[in-house]
Amino acid sequence: MSYKKRDIIHIADFSKDEILHLLDTADKLKRTPQPDRLKGKVLGSCFYEPSTRTRLSFESAMHRLGGAVIGFDDADNTSSRKGESFSDSMRMIESYADIAVVRHPLEGSAQLAADSIEIPVINAGDGSNQHPTQTFLDLFTIRETQGRLDHLSIALAGDLKHGRTVHSLAEALIPFDCRLYFVAPESLEMPKPICDQLKESRVKFSFHRSLEEVMPKIDILYMTRIQEERFQDRKEFIHVKESLRVNVELLEQGQQHLKVLHPLPRVHEIDKKVDQTPQAYYFEQAKNGLYTRQALLALILQGEI
Amino acid sequence: MTTLEKTVPVSAIRNGTVIDHIPAGKALKIVKLLDLSTDKLQVTLGLNLPSSRMGLKDLVKVEAFALTPETASRVSILAPQATVSIIKNYEIEDKFHVSLPKSIEGVIACPNRLCISNHETVDPVILVKQRWKGNIRLQCHYCRKNFSQQDL
Numbered sequence: 001m002s003y004k005k006r007d008i009i010h011i012a013d014f015s016k017d018e019i020l021h022l023l024d025t026a027d028k029l030k031r032t033p034q035p036d037r038l039k040g041k042v043l044g045s046c047f048y049e050p051s052t053r054t055r056l057s058f059e060s061a062m063h064r065l066g067g068a069v070i071g072f073d074d075a076d077n078t079s080s081r082k083g084e085s086f087s088d089s090m091r092m093i094e095s096y097a098d099i100a101v102v103r104h105p106l107e108g109s110a111q112l113a114a115d116s117i118e119i120p121v122i123n124a125g126d127g128s129n130q131h132p133t134q135t136f137l138d139l140f141t142i143r144e145t146q147g148r149l150d151h152l153s154i155a156l157a158g159d160l161k162h163g164r165t166v167h168s169l170a171e172a173l174i175p176f177d178c179r180l181y182f183v184a185p186e187s188l189e190m191p192k193p194i195c196d197q198l199k200e201s202r203v204k205f206s207f208h209r210s211l212e213e214v215m216p217k218i219d220i221l222y223m224t225r226i227q228e229e230r231f232q233d234r235k236e237f238i239h240v241k242e243s244l245r246v247n248v249e250l251l252e253q254g255q256q257h258l259k260v261l262h263p264l265p266r267v268h269e270i271d272k273k274v275d276q277t278p279q280a281y282y283f284e285q286a287k288n289g290l291y292t293r294q295a296l297l298a299l300i301l302q303g304e305i
Numbered sequence: 306m307t308t309l310e311k312t313v314p315v316s317a318i319r320n321g322t323v324i325d326h327i328p329a330g331k332a333l334k335i336v337k338l339l340d341l342s343t344d345k346l347q348v349t350l351g352l353n354l355p356s357s358r359m360g361l362k363d364l365v366k367v368e369a370f371a372l373t374p375e376t377a378s379r380v381s382i383l384a385p386q387a388t389v390s391i392i393k394n395y396e397i398e399d400k401f402h403v404s405l406p407k408s409i410e411g412v413i414a415c416p417n418r419l420c421i422s423n424h425e426t427v428d429p430v431i432l433v434k435q436r437w438k439g440n441i442r443l444q445c446h447y448c449r450k451n452f453s454q455q456d457l
Binding site for chain 1: 415417419420421422424425426427445446447448449450451
């Protein structure tokens with residue numbers, strides 16, 4: 001098991017032990033900052049489409065480990081506007097950086113980047129395909145709030161059809177034997193190939209239309225944003241928006257140790273008043289992105305810490 | 306009694322290759338896949354021929370052309386049960402089943418329109434993951450989307 005010089009492309013590439021090792025390393029860095037660990041190392045931050053949380057947390061993670069950051073956050077500012085191929089752009093980054101973080105709107109772009117260059121590549125989102133570092137921070141946060149990852153009851157709610165975070169999270173939870181509850185309108189249900197994979201792996205899951213149905217049973221409520229443009233009928237959107245809304249009254253139906261997570265940005269699906277409750281953990285979750293990304297950078301560049 | 310399969314109405318070739326037991330409807334795709342129509346080759350097609358094993362099948366005969374097992378493995382994606390006969394002086398000199406390669410490079414495009422391999426100048430790489438009862442599960446090396454040969 002080694003992260004040294006490894007590309008981080010897809011969550012399915014990691015075993016249970018590898019995931020736990022990364023989470024332990026992130027935990028270590030959260031408790032004891034190591035400001036000089038990556039001194040002299042350079043991160044190439046290649047964002048071909050907008051991102052705030054992911055880009056800033058990667059850049060902050062590198063700075064807080066003593067490394068430097070170069071890069072771009074808009075494809076229009078690169079030579080791709082002049083017709084340069086993606087692989088050629090990556091080769092340029094390779095000359096200047098020790099590790100590259102890549103976000104690109106096309107699926108499979110991180111794999112192509114990894115095939116094109118020798119330095120390690122971290123996938124920071126390839127279209128609606130994969131976003132493995134989001135999954136690492138989700139797993140870290142779940143473990144942090146519940147003290148374990150095994151045998152938990154977890155509800156994934158909102159747009160389960162298009163949300164890549166819920167797809168990856170469901171896949172990553174397979175080895176932890178969790179009970180999953182999918183709460184979504186019929187039109188935004190978890191895609192069949194993912195359900196088939198869970199079934200093959202003997203993961204227990206069920207489908208629900210409202211949060212009330214699952215509240216008393218769950219340890220984690222993982223909410224996602226529902227976008228209006230996914231609906232042809234505005235009335236249906238309003239109905240779904242209301243039926244999948246977390247408010248203080250709903251939380252009263254849940255267990256005491258329940259935590260609410262969200263990959264952010266949230267819009268209507270979590271009432272602002274929930275922010276003040278002990279169940280709200282989404283801002284801490286976003287902060288954990290810093291430690292899990294620090295752990296990845298350190299393990300990939302140094303092997304062990 | 307002579308079976309229909311033995312009297313298929315496709316003329317014999319003197320020297321060349323016969324690709325038999327192609328699923329009905331796939332022969333034209335195989336001609337395209339092997340680039341047979343652009344090489345001034347003499348190609349004879351049999352479409353929807355009766356077959357005791359397959360119900361209906363397609364068949365491709367190519368005059369003065371010897372298909373290697375390596376190139377034939379490309380055919381296996383579309384026709385996993387295909388057999389290839391190399392003909393010399395009207396007689397079968399060699400006969401083999403197509404075998405599935407572990408991956409196929411630069412031949413089949415990923416069906417996912419949003420995959421970067423359809424937008425950049427890069428050879429598509431399709432991994433052969435699993436096969437069962439004549440079906441094959443394929444996966445794009447880049448976007449890792451799974452699909453079957455019916456999606457091609």
